[in-house]
Amino acid sequence: MPRQAKPPRLLLRKRKGREPVFVILDRGKEVSTGFGPEYRSEAEKGLASYIQSKWSRRKHIVPEDLSIARALTYYAEEHAPNTQAPERIGYAIEALLSFWGNKQVSDISRKTCDAYAKARGVSEGTIRKELGVLKAALHYCKDEEYLESIPPVKMPERPPSKERWLTRSEVAKLLWTARSNPRHRHVAKFILVAVYTGTRMSAILNLEWSPSETAGHIDIDNGVLYRSGSGEARTKKKRTPSRLPRQLRLHARLWKKNSPQYVISFQGRKVQRINTAWRKVCEQAGIENVTRHTLKHTAITWAMQNRADPTHAAGYFATSLETIQRVYLHHHPDFQQSAVSALEGKKR
Numbered sequence: 001m002p003r004q005a006k007p008p009r010l011l012l013r014k015r016k017g018r019e020p021v022f023v024i025l026d027r028g029k030e031v032s033t034g035f036g037p038e039y040r041s042e043a044e045k046g047l048a049s050y051i052q053s054k055w056s057r058r059k060h061i062v063p064e065d066l067s068i069a070r071a072l073t074y075y076a077e078e079h080a081p082n083t084q085a086p087e088r089i090g091y092a093i094e095a096l097l098s099f100w101g102n103k104q105v106s107d108i109s110r111k112t113c114d115a116y117a118k119a120r121g122v123s124e125g126t127i128r129k130e131l132g133v134l135k136a137a138l139h140y141c142k143d144e145e146y147l148e149s150i151p152p153v154k155m156p157e158r159p160p161s162k163e164r165w166l167t168r169s170e171v172a173k174l175l176w177t178a179r180s181n182p183r184h185r186h187v188a189k190f191i192l193v194a195v196y197t198g199t200r201m202s203a204i205l206n207l208e209w210s211p212s213e214t215a216g217h218i219d220i221d222n223g224v225l226y227r228s229g230s231g232e233a234r235t236k237k238k239r240t241p242s243r244l245p246r247q248l249r250l251h252a253r254l255w256k257k258n259s260p261q262y263v264i265s266f267q268g269r270k271v272q273r274i275n276t277a278w279r280k281v282c283e284q285a286g287i288e289n290v291t292r293h294t295l296k297h298t299a300i301t302w303a304m305q306n307r308a309d310p311t312h313a314a315g316y317f318a319t320s321l322e323t324i325q326r327v328y329l330h331h332h333p334d335f336q337q338s339a340v341s342a343l344e345g346k347k348r
Contacts, residue, residue: 006025007026007051008024008025008026008047008050008051009024009025009026009047010022010023010024010025010033010043010044010047011023011024011025012037013030013032019036020036020037021033021034021035021036022035022036022037022039022040022043022046024046024047024050026050028082029078031050033046033047034046061146061147061148062106062147062148062149063104063105063106063108063147063148063149063150063151064104064105064106065104066104066105066141066146066147067102067103067104067105068096068100068101068103068104068105068107068108068134069097069100069101069102071105071137071138071141071146071147072093072096072097072100072133072134072137074137074140074141074144074146075089075093075133075136075137075140075141076089076090076093078140078144079140085202089133092129092130092132092133092134093133093137095120095130096130096133096134099115099116099119099120100116100134105138105147105150105151106151108134108138108151108152108153109151109154110154113131113153113154113155114154116131117156123159124156124157124159125159127156128155128156128158128159131153131154131155131156132155134153135153135155138150138151138153164289164290164294164297165294165297165298165301165302166195166287166290166294166295166298168302170285170287171191171195171298173285173286173287174187174188174191174281174282174285174287175188175191175192176285177281177284177285178191178281181281181284183266183277184277184280184281186264186265186266186271186274186277187274187277187278187281189251189255189263189264190204190205190264190271190274190278190292191295192247192248192251193207193225193248193263193264194292194295194296194298194299195295195298195299195302196244196245196247196248196299197225197242197244197245197248197299197316197317198242198295198296198299198300198303198316198317198318198319199225199227199242199296199318200227200293200296201274201292201293203216203227203228203239204263204264205264205270205271205272205273205274207225207262207263207264208261208262208263209256209260209261209262209263210261211226211229211230212229212230213229213230213231214229214231215228215229216228216229216239217229217263218244218252218263220244220249220252220253220256223243223244223249224241224242224243224244225241225242225243225244226241227239227240227241227242227318239318240315240318242316242317242318243316274292278292296317299317300313300317300319300324300327300328301328301331303316303317303328304324304328304329304331304332305331305332305333307332307333307334308332310324310325310329310332313328
């Protein structure tokens, strides 16, 4: 039986090098009152005001009375900061508000969702992500008792999986091009980590050499890559650890000597974005129609071509088994082999 959530309450938070202050704890959220131990009565008044404000907002509003802009605001202010990539939610909300900003929740229908897709004029994949944020915001508002009920959001069909993956000679061209330019050598590191572990770009750029609460790290001694920090929130984008292949482990030992804190660094500083450098390397190498995510796609494709067990691959690449089977399994030499053998009449 799940534990019952505690009501909002005061806690005297002690801070190193600073005066202690009363904070309000509420379901994992912490709000400072601004008052120290000598002003407990004022802190209690702040708690009372917080509780009154909190419950005065939660009236089980009917869809006709809640604007979509308000629903998105609740989601952005209360939920997004606790996710791995709040900026992505922010981009989606910015796009949503241009169409839905002056509408009520009750205006959401199949017809208006189709009109939004037409007005945006972008790919179905982008529309699906943006409407997914709208759908998530509505469910959040219902779970948090801002809304009495929610209408269904019509989502476009999932776009077909991209088939583009890189051959080993193409990856070699990218590496040679990146290493030839001193300003692009960090791109070569990025490519190697991506094709040997299938880790996503954001996790790779966040890697350090030592354990951290806010970033993943590479443990060279034990040969393990940890994709997330110990204090990072868990999301649907799995960030499970993976073993380091022998080749990458050798590279990592050399990298650490030149950059003792960050795995992907430029002039000793952590690399925040790799978009421009990646594009230039691809152009100079003559490699077209690729993105950074193509490297993850390439890694899993190579694993399947070399007869990796799908279950082991799902764990190693932090990807669901369903995705491995739906997108990559046809690259496996033994793909549907038992069924073909049965039809051909071959006996085991």
